[in-house]
Amino acid sequence: AQSVAQPEDQVNVAEGNPLTVKCTYSVSGNPYLFWYVQYPNRGLQFLLKYITGDNLVKGSYGFEAEFNKSQTSFHLKKPSALVSDSALYFCAVRVSGGSYIPTFGRGTSLIVHP
Amino acid sequence: NAGVTQTPKFQVLKTGQSMTLQCAQDMNHNSMYWYRQDPGMGLRLIYYSASEGTTDKGEVPNGYNVSRLNKREFSLRLESAAPSQTSVYFCASSGRTRDRTDTQYFGPGTRLTVL
Numbered sequence: 001a002q003s004v005a006q007p008e009d010q011v012n013v014a015e016g017n018p019l020t021v022k023c024t025y026s027v028s029g030n031p032y033l034f035w036y037v038q039y040p041n042r043g044l045q046f047l048l049k050y051i052t053g054d055n056l057v058k059g060s061y062g063f064e065a066e067f068n069k070s071q072t073s074f075h076l077k078k079p080s081a082l083v084s085d086s087a088l089y090f091c092a093v094r095v096s097g098g099s100y101i102p103t104f105g106r107g108t109s110l111i112v113h114p
Numbered sequence: 115n116a117g118v119t120q121t122p123k124f125q126v127l128k129t130g131q132s133m134t135l136q137c138a139q140d141m142n143h144n145s146m147y148w149y150r151q152d153p154g155m156g157l158r159l160i161y162y163s164a165s166e167g168t169t170d171k172g173e174v175p176n177g178y179n180v181s182r183l184n185k186r187e188f189s190l191r192l193e194s195a196a197p198s199q200t201s202v203y204f205c206a207s208s209g210r211t212r213d214r215t216d217t218q219y220f221g222p223g224t225r226l227t228v229l
Contacts, residue, residue, distance in 0.1 A: 009154075032215045043118075043204055043220040044157075051213050090156065100145065100164075100208065100216040101172075106156035 002027045004093045006105035013081045014113050021076040021108045023091030030096040033074040035065055038088040038107070047089075050074060052096075061085070081112045116140055118221035120205050126227045127195045135190040135224050137205030145208045145216065146188035147172075148180060150201040151223075157204070163188055195228045202226070 003026045013019045025031055032051055036044040048059025055067045065076045076089060088109050092102040121136045139146065148160040159172030161180040169180050177199060179191045188207075192199060205221040 034215075034217065036220075041223075043222045044206075046217055046219065049215055049217060051215055094216075101147070101159065101162060102218065104157040106154065 002031075002093050002095055002098070002103045004091050004103055004105040006089075006091055006108045008108050009106075010109045010111065012111050012113065015083050016080055019078050019081040019085070019110065019112070021089050021091075021110060023074045023076065023105060025072050025074060025091070025093040027093055027095040027098075029098060031074075032094050032096055032102075033065070033067065034092040034102060035059065035063070035074075035076050036090045036092065036104075037061075038090065040087070044090060047076075081110075083112045083114055086110055086112045118205055118207055118219055120203075120221040120224050122224060123222065124225050126229065127192075128229050129196060131195050131228075132191065132193050133195065133226075134192075135203055135205075135226075136187070137189065137221060138187045139205075139207040139219075140186065141207060141209060141219065142185070143207035143209035143219075144185070146182065147206040147208075147218065148178075148188070148190045149204045149206065150174065151204060152201050160190065160203075192226075195226075197228045200226060200228045 034049045035047040050067045058064045091105040094102040118139045144165045147162040149157045163169045163182040166185045203224045206218040208216040208218045
């Protein structure tokens with residue numbers, strides 16, 4: 001079984017401040033972890049993924065995510081938020097070697113204030 | 115290279131009407147998916163197709179049917195629409211990548227309202 005939780009429905013941050021969007025997961029085995037972003041009235045866009053190796057993954061638009069195996073977390077981060085980062089963010093997980101279909105979290109709305 | 119395309123973008127139906135949502139991908143992906151997105155519910159898988167000629171039920175298949183017409187196209191049909199099917203529908207595709215993660219790529223969505 002695989003599951004993912006995004007504990008915050010909404011995250012508010014001021015422009016220029018660092019941002020973190022949280023994600024925790026549960027899988028039986030080694031995880032593949034993904035972050036997607038959805039801008040208003042658009043489809044989901046792939047941001048980054050963790051496969052194995054380096055715990056810090058860098059992705060598009062200056063985003064990065066930190067894999068923490070002991071805490072089963074994969075938090076999305078950005079050092080300096082932009083108003084244009086305001087969107088809905090989804091975390092997803094699938095188990096390595098298992099079903100290729102990922103399980104998505106419910107999404108976190110990120111609002112960056114000017 | 116258009117990626118994943120969906121038609122129509124918007125649709126309003128009356129209860130009991132039928133319609134087909136179309137999806138096509140030009141990335142030569144084997145696998146295709148239909149999701150619905152509802153507020154507070156995230157993405158829920160309706161049906162998927164691992165390869166041309168095969169389809170399987172996902173989490174919420176009731177009231178829907180699918181057809182994998184060929185490798186490029188995967189359609190979703192509502193035979194008798196109900197207000198509970200008001201939602202945003204996303205098609206996605208994935209292909210076996212060298213890193214074996216089968217990363218999904220999504221279309222722009224179809225916003226369906228059933229009155």
